[in-house]
Amino acid sequence: MITYYRDPDVLVTSTGVRMGGRAYRLGDFAQVWHTRGRRSWSAVAGRGALGIAMITPIVIGAVGILIALVIDASTAMTIALAGGGVLIGLAAAPLADVLLEFVDRSYDRGSRRLEIWARVRGTDVLLLTTDNAQRFGQIYRALQRALDHDSVPRSA
Template structure:
């Protein structure tokens, strides 16, 4: 028996599917499809906030350099302001590295509720509902592979 996908709630094999405590034979599926829910603006706003957090040190550094050049201060004060502003701007690099990791994870999770549906013995049945786009894709592809490699015995 070939296992196409397995986690604590879902198991897709060449022998059948176990989802949410229910067992299905591959012959039980007449059709499998997916549906996407509405966009969750909380996830989109979170990505925007992360982008803003990455840009903030650059903007503050640029403003500091601009202020240092515009004000009428001594050379030592101007050099100190420019140096401090450049250091603040350089802080954007390590901060961006950390924040980009969070952005990547947010795209893995996705911004929509995803559902896998099937026509099981004539009844429309929701098999999986998740916000995790990566997990959804793995389960859906595993179902497709299992059904593609299953001999039709109808």
């Protein structure tokens, strides 16, 4: 028996599938397909907020440098404003690294509800529903590999 995917809720092997607390033999599946639900705008808005949070220190730093060059201030004040602007801009690098990690995770989770369906003995059955795009892809590919493996003619 070959195991294609395993986690606490899903098991896909060369002999069968266990999802949603139910077990199926690969031969039970007449057809398998997936659907994508509507986009979650809160996930998209969260990514936008992270993008703004990454850009804000750079904009503030640039404004500080611009003010330092435009206003008629003493040399010390001009250097202080420009230096402060540069330091604030440089603070964006470590902040961006942390925020980019959150952006990566948000894309792994996805912004849509994803479902795997199968036709089992003439009835459409929802096998899995998740918003984790990475996990969905792993499970769906594992299911495809298992079904492809099952359809290979075996020698007697």
